[in-house]
Amino acid sequence: MITLESQTKKTLSSFYSTTADALRLNWQILQCTGLMYLMLGAVALDWFPSWSLPVGIPILLVRWILLVHDLFHLRRTREVNWLIQLLPILTTPLALGYREYQEIHSGHHQLMATPSDPEYYQICGSPLKGFLNALTSPEQTFFRWIAHRGMNQDLLRESVIRLCWFGAIASLSGQAFLWYWIPLRLAYGISYFIFFYCLHRRGKEYGVYSLDLPKWLQFSLQLLFGREALLEICYHDVHHAHPQVAPQYLPIVGK
Numbered sequence: 001m002i003t004l005e006s007q008t009k010k011t012l013s014s015f016y017s018t019t020a021d022a023l024r025l026n027w028q029i030l031q032c033t034g035l036m037y038l039m040l041g042a043v044a045l046d047w048f049p050s051w052s053l054p055v056g057i058p059i060l061l062v063r064w065i066l067l068v069h070d071l072f073h074l075r076r077t078r079e080v081n082w083l084i085q086l087l088p089i090l091t092t093p094l095a096l097g098y099r100e101y102q103e104i105h106s107g108h109h110q111l112m113a114t115p116s117d118p119e120y121y122q123i124c125g126s127p128l129k130g131f132l133n134a135l136t137s138p139e140q141t142f143f144r145w146i147a148h149r150g151m152n153q154d155l156l157r158e159s160v161i162r163l164c165w166f167g168a169i170a171s172l173s174g175q176a177f178l179w180y181w182i183p184l185r186l187a188y189g190i191s192y193f194i195f196f197y198c199l200h201r202r203g204k205e206y207g208v209y210s211l212d213l214p215k216w217l218q219f220s221l222q223l224l225f226g227r228e229a230l231l232e233i234c235y236h237d238v239h240h241a242h243p244q245v246a247p248q249y250l251p252i253v254g255k
């Protein structure tokens with residue numbers, strides 16, 4: 001028997017991300033990763049001016065963060081290729097990989113904005129505290145994970161690979177590294193402040209909120225980061241209610 005509830009579920013599931021979306025995300029993450037390192041290489045070799053890094057890296061990084069986030073909701077660690085498992089865009093020498101970040105994000109969805117939410121330290125307190133915690137979240141995430149979950153062989157092996165990769169990139173790219181890394185860290189911190197503090201706090205209240213941005217800002221964000229990124233930021237409340245829904249359908253599902 002077709003009930004009203006099953007009919008609604010059927011309609012909702014037609015907005016879910018698909019296998020084709022997962023393949024596209026895999027490919028776009030690799031493209032973004034390649035482009036960021038190509039830019040760094042081109043500046044290190046004096047083919048591009050240094051100022052191109054503070055312009056290009058934040059745009060690519062925000063796209064990369066959102067693509068990886070979307071993949072978290074679609075594919076487990078063993079289902080993504082080894083390069084994505086490593087998460088080779090490194091903001092810090094000791095960093096976690098796809099497996100750990102996916103689990104942290106899943107905890108954020110399950111325990112959203114409560115003291116048990118693994119991202120709570122970025123949501124609680126004053127805006128300044130939230131911003132400083134977002135800026136230092138690459139280090140805090142690593143050490144908080146080790147403190148709560150400990151180290152295992154997989155994480156140790158992958159952490160050593162990431163540490164060597166960070167060291168190799170920093171030493172091979174010379175002065176260009178600072179032109180790359182400082183904008184990378186700032187863009188990461190600002191993005192995390194928006195994703196956690198701004199989307200989960202209204203004054204003293206904790207929750208999840210939509211963002212109603214002025215048209216000019218929506219247009220600029222869409223131009224820089226793409227329409228899907230804009231929708232994920234503006235409809236974060238709908239994303240929390242329906243994490244399987246593809247970003248382009250969030251406004252329809254939210255109605």
Ligand SMILES: [Zn+2]
Pocket residue numbers: 108195196199200208236240
């Ligand atoms: Zn959230």
Ligand SMILES: [Zn+2]
Pocket residue numbers: 069073105109239243
């Ligand atoms: Zn999510």
